[in-house]
Amino acid sequence: MKKVSFLQAQREAINEEMERDETVFVLGENIRSMSTTGLWMGLLDKYGLERVRDTAISEQAILGGAIGAAAAGMRPIASLMFVDFMGICSDELINQLQMTYMFGGKIKLPLTIVAGCGAGRSVAAQHSKSLFGWLTAAKGLKIAIPSTPYDAKGLLKSAIRDDNPVAYFTHKLSAGLTEEIPDEEYTVPLGKADIKREGSNVTIVSIAYSVTRALNAAEKLQEQGISAEVIDLRTLVPLDKETVLNSVQKTGRLVVTTEEPATGSSAAEIAAIAADEAFDYLDAPVKRVCAPDTPIPFSAVLEKVWIPDEEDIIKTVKELV
Secondary structure, eight states, rough: OOEEEEHHHHHHHHHHHHOOOTTEEEETTTTTTTSSSSSGGTTHHHHHHHEEEESSSEEEEEHHHHHHHHTTEEEEEEEEEEGGGTTHHHHHHHHHGGHHHHHHTSOOOOEEEEEOOOSSSSTTTTTTOOEEEHTTTSOOOOOEEEESSHHHHHHHHHHOOOSOEEEEEEEEGTTEEEEESSSOOOOOOOOOOEEEEEESSSEEEHHHHHHHHHHHHHHHHHHHHHOOEEOOOOEESSHHHHHHHHHHHHHHHHEEEEEEEEOOHHHHHHHHHHHHHSGGGOOOEEEEEEOSSSOSSSHHHHHHHHHHOOHHHHHHHHHHH
């Protein structure tokens, strides 16, 4: 075992997959100039200009080029920097990524989109979104969002190896998290949630950095005699409904917390699934702990109010229990 940061875990995943498979390459804005720091450290020196490709400042060009390369047999990793910028390449997301279905499976699109998400750095509405619910509408796209260094590496390796398009997001506040991970190679399967903490009174379902907040809230709730089970979905598409529903059957209560405005959020969809498929097991209404239905403020003071935090989770859980 070795202790690594969230960022180091992702670097290892990319390096190992580029080393394992020569069809894997990376492309995006400023990747070569940022090859001495950040996610792409060391790749240019090791793999050269052909496999570390700078692009214009155009998300349409980045994702469009990645789709073409994937259709031709490569495995591109496309850096779009921030999830907020994915609206610029919306045609590629909602139309061109469905090429596999349009051609009866004769074309595979093994490409990975990497981007940062989440608030907490006071960088305002154009660099702080978590567009999870919005992106689940882009059918044919898998969505992975790790909350720990272990999952960050394992999910990224699985995303790169998958024969379908995968959007892989990391929350800005996760970058400094550290954890021990195995020295040997491993992967984390897409579509399998993880029970980060077992409990008996209430189920808290979350994803991304909201998992850290949920775990902190669960610790404080335990001190007050409330046992909370915390589930990290890890992937939104495919969604591990079985783990969520089994937990709700055990606890009888469900709180879903994500860093999205409540309307149109992934939390809303998960709540609907529970209401539809676990109604007989629920002892209380399903609750969502989400952000207000507003853009994300630039002001650090207002941003802190906007972000759904531990106290919001604790308050909601206590209302149910």
